[in-house]
Amino acid sequence: MKTTRFLLCTGVAVCLLTYSGMLTAQPQVRDGVLTDEAGMSLYIWDNDVANSGQSLCVGGCSLSWPPYAAKEDVKPTGDYAVIVREDGKRQWTYKGKPLYLWFDDKKPGDRQGDGFRGVRHLARP
Secondary structure, eight states: OOOOOEEEEETTTEEEEEOOOOOBOSOEEETTEEEOTTOOBOEEETTSOTTSSOOSOOTTHHHHSOBOBBOTTOOOOTTEEEEEOTTSOEEEEETTEEOBOOTTOOSTTOOTTTTGGGTEEEOOO
């Protein structure tokens, strides 16, 4: 399955980036935190209930905190699993907690979302 991003532009300077979610492999550990394949930090959210099989970050929340999407054919191991979100997309979990990226992290190693409003934290092994 191939992942694509589309850039839709209307008017002179108004553009909307439609994010379909990066379809990714199992998270990696770099510098003591879980990351995606590119080294972008992954986060958990206190409001998600561990092992519930669902993510509570939907709608506008998922624009700021994109779910760490999983390929259809992945085979999770150890503390990793995959849940199916209410929109039908698959999302990685670690120890039962859904994993997210933070839209304001711009480069590998950024950790801007850690401690956000006291309920977002870096995912640590």
